[in-house]
Amino acid sequence: MEAGSLSNQQAMEQALGKLVMDDRFRDAFFIDPAVATEAAGIPLTDRERNALARIRPGALAAFQRYLEAKRVGDCRRRQAQDVEDPPDEARRPMIIP
Numbered sequence: 116m117e118a119g120s121l122s123n124q125q126a127m128e129q130a131l132g133k134l135v136m137d138d139r140f141r142d143a144f145f146i147d148p149a150v151a152t153e154a155a156g157i158p159l160t161d162r163e164r165n166a167l168a169r170i171r172p173g174a175l176a177a178f179q180r181y182l183e184a185k186r187v188g189d190c191r192r193r194q195a196q197d198v199e200d201p202p203d204e205a206r207r208p209m210i211i212p
């Protein structure tokens with residue numbers, strides 16, 4: 116494998132990630148998978164592209180919404196936790212010389 120090239124598994128993971136999170140790539144992929152993956156620099160075989168093309172676009176979009184909602188929820192929980200339980204620096208008494 117050349118330096119900088121992706122293994123088949125890495126290429127599949129990259130393509131799947133882009134299919135889930137990148138609306139434009141997803142739209143382009145379902146119009147022409149070979150052109151979309153080539154333009155994105157993701158080296159997939161015909162068999163790999165065909166396997167990914169069997170995933171329903173709506174399922175990918177729904178998974179994207181789920182992940183985004185989860186990320187927003189996690190951020191909100193972390194922010195609430197930070198308010199309830201401030202970092203150690205915020206708990207130290209200020210010493211004014």
